Structures are given as C-alpha cells and as structure tokens.
Amino acid sequence: MANGPLVLGIETSCDETGVGIVRGSTLLADEVASSIDEHARFGGVVPEIASRAHLEAMVPTIERACRVAKVKLSDVDAIAVTGGPGLVGALLVGTASAKALALALDVPLFAVNHLAGHIVVDELEHGPLPDSVIGLLVSGGHSSLIQLTGSDFHALGATLDDAAGEAFDKVARLLGLPFPGGPWIDQLAQSGDGAAIAFPRGLTSPHEGEVNRLNFSFSGLKTAVARWVKQQEQAGNAVSIPDVAASFQEAVVDVLTQKAFAACQETGIDHLVIGGGVAANSRLRALALERAARLGISVRIPRPGLCTDNGAMIAALGSRLLMSGATPSDLSFSTTSVLPIETVVLNGLG
Numbered sequence: 001m002a003n004g005p006l007v008l009g010i011e012t013s014c015d016e017t018g019v020g021i022v023r024g025s026t027l028l029a030d031e032v033a034s035s036i037d038e039h040a041r042f043g044g045v046v047p048e049i050a051s052r053a054h055l056e057a058m059v060p061t062i063e064r065a066c067r068v069a070k071v072k073l074s075d076v077d078a079i080a081v082t083g084g085p086g087l088v089g090a091l092l093v094g095t096a097s098a099k100a101l102a103l104a105l106d107v108p109l110f111a112v113n114h115l116a117g118h119i120v121v122d123e124l125e126h127g128p129l130p131d132s133v134i135g136l137l138v139s140g141g142h143s144s145l146i147q148l149t150g151s152d153f154h155a156l157g158a159t160l161d162d163a164a165g166e167a168f169d170k171v172a173r174l175l176g177l178p179f180p181g182g183p184w185i186d187q188l189a190q191s192g193d194g195a196a197i198a199f200p201r202g203l204t205s206p207h208e209g210e211v212n213r214l215n216f217s218f219s220g221l222k223t224a225v226a227r228w229v230k231q232q233e234q235a236g237n238a239v240s241i242p243d244v245a246a247s248f249q250e251a252v253v254d255v256l257t258q259k260a261f262a263a264c265q266e267t268g269i270d271h272l273v274i275g276g277g278v279a280a281n282s283r284l285r286a287l288a289l290e291r292a293a294r295l296g297i298s299v300r301i302p303r304p305g306l307c308t309d310n311g312a313m314i315a316a317l318g319s320r321l322l323m324s325g326a327t328p329s330d331l332s333f334s335t336t337s338v339l340p341i342e343t344v345v346l347n348g349l350g
C-alpha cells in the first residue's frame with residue numbers, strides 16, 4: 001500500500017490535457033486527452049484550438065483519472081498545475097480549473113514549472129532521484145541542460161534557436177511527414193543509415209568558445225538538411241528519406257548526448273536524467289545508455305509515455321514540493337509563457 005499525500009496534477013501547457021494522480025511518489029493514474037489530430041492539418045499546434053479542447057476535455061479527464069486511481073476528489077490532499085511555460089490561453093484553462101478545485105476542496109495548490117516536471121517525473125518510475133543530478137530536457141519547446149541539487153534547479157545551458165523537438169518537426173515537414181514529426185523520423189530512421197550523410201553538429205567545434213559549450217543550436221542543421229535534399233533533387237538523384245531521417249536524427253542525438261555528458265563531467269555529477277518528448281526517441285535512448293556505460297555515468301530515462309506531456313509529471317512535482325514543506329502558491333498567481341527553470345513554484349501577487 002503506497003503512502004504519502006494524494007496529489008492531483010493538471011497539465012495544459014500545449015495540446016495535451018493531462019491529469020495525473022499520485023500518492024507520495026507512487027503513480028495511481030495518468031490520463032491524457034490530446035487534441036493533436038485537430039492541429040495536424042495546420043502543421044503545428046493552433047493555440048485557440050488547444051484552449052477550447054482543454055476546456056472540453058478537462059472535467060471528463062479528471063473524472064477518468066479519479067476512476068482509474070480509485071479515489072474521490074474529496075480524498076485529494078493537494079492540487080498541482082502547470083503555471084508555465086506554455087501557451088497562455090491553454091495554461092489559463094488548467095490554472096482556472098485548478099484554482100476552482102483547490103477552493104472547492106480547501107486544499108493547497110502548487111502552480112509549478114512544466115520543465116521541472118519533465119525532470120522529476122522519472123521518480124515515479126525509477127524511485128527517488130539522487131541529491132545531485134544533471135537533467136537533459138528535450139521537448140518541442142525546449143532543449144536545456146539543468147542541474148538539480150536538492151530542490152534547487154539551475155540552468156547550465158539551453159538552445160539558442162530551435163528546440164530539439166522543433167527541429168524534428170521542421171525536418172519531418174520538409175520530408176513530407178505528418179505533424180508532430182519526431183515519432184515519424186524515429187520510425188523511418190530504423191530502416192536508414194545514420195552515417196549516410198554527415199550533417200553538421202551545431203556548437204560543437206572547439207572554435208565556439210567557452211560560452212556556448214553547454215548551449216545548443218539546431219537551426220543550422222535544419223537548413224543543412226533542406227539544402228542537401230534540394231541539391232540532390234536538382235541533380236536528379238533519388239533521395240532516400242530513411243537515410244536523411246537517420247542521419248539528421250544521428251546529428252541531433254550525437255550533440256545532445258555529447259553536451260549532457262560534458263555537463264556531468266564538468267560538474268562532477270555522475271547521474272543523468274533525460275526527459276521531454278524527444279526523450280521518447282529510440283536512438284537517443286540507445287546512444288545515451290551506450291555512452292553512459294563507457295563513461296561510468298548512470299542514466300535514467302522514463303518510459304516514453306512519461307516523456308511526452310502528461311499530468312503525472314505535474315502531480316509528481318507537486319507531491320515532491322508538498323513533502324519537502326514548500327510554500328503553496330497564493331491563488332492570485334498568473335500564468336506565464338516564459339518561466340526560467342529556477343522558478344519551480346509560482347507565487348501569487350498577494
């Protein structure tokens with residue numbers, strides 16, 4: 001029998017309405033309603049469509065999560081909700097729902113940082129994180145290297161332009177694949193050769209200097225793929241989409257793992273946790289494990305369903321905060337599209 005507080009987490013930062021329920025650090029329910037099919041024909045997430053879909057999905061998803069967890073709302077000890085970063089209209093649906101629930105149930109509310117959720121969600125699957133750990137967060141909106149020490153999150157590096165997932169989505173689009181492109185590239189790459197085309201590894205040359213050592217850049221890679229495909233077509237050469245997908249993917253995961261392990265070595269922290277939608281990528285998972293074994297670093301990656309956006313990660317973070325005695329958010333807090341990783345919980349205006 002699991003013990004600890006019962007926490008319900010709500011995630012609405014993008015196109016997934018996620019409701020997770022945890023007891024302590026035990027996952028009881030993780031229900032997700034996605035509006036991705038409604039965005040596919042636009043080639044990206046349309047904020048207004050996402051907000052409306054959250055509003056429609058919110059109550060049914062909460063009810064489903066309670067059913068799966070076999071709990072009643074009146075049993076819940078605290079609510080956690082994504083306060084940012086994300087699409088403001090989408091975040092407003094989640095935060096307004098969470099405020100209403102917290103008021104009605106008279107329980108504390110934690111408005112939390114989505115990015116921190118992507119890191120701590122691994123505790124639901126692999127147990128408590130070590131006191132010091134490096135987090136590689138790779139999603140549709142972010143690519144960051146984060147140091148987590150105790151309960152303090154600190155940014156070590158981030159992308160200067162496109163996020164890793166955004167690069168996957170843009171390259172998929174130019175290859176004529178559906179949105180979101182990451183899973184398609186992952187799948188096609190299985191039958192391609194990752195060494196077929198030598199695409200650039202952004203910000204890895206020694207000439208880059210110290211300042212960008214732990215930063216990322218993927219927009220040059222995206223342009224290089226577009227240029228290569230165009231040149232082949234103009235020369236009348238057949239283009240192997242699986243080879244392009246595999247070679248592009250190899251360039252991304254090579255850089256991500258190089259920099260993540262460089263962060264471990266520089267800080268002397270020999271634990272790495274990878275989170276965010278791109279952490280579902282099979283080649284990233286394999287290469288990270290392979291390089292970690294060689295370097296003597298331990299790597300933790302949650303199962304793919306916990307890598308992409310979900311409510312369980314928000315519940316996990318809320319529960320961790322509650323158990324560590326953190327101060328809940330004042331209900332006057334607002335949502336924010338940009339939120340540095342250092343701010344784990346939003347405070348109110350009051």
Ligand code: KG4
Nearest residue numbers: 139140141165180182186277278281308309
């Ligand atoms: O974390 P997430 O669900 O949402 C954000 O917070 O952005 O990440 C979504 C991103 C998308 O760009 C999607 O293409 C990418 O994660 N993604 C993948 C894979 N599965 C999802 N990228 C590469 N390989 C995958 N298997």
Ligand code: ZN
Nearest residue numbers: 139276277309
């Ligand atoms: Zn995310």
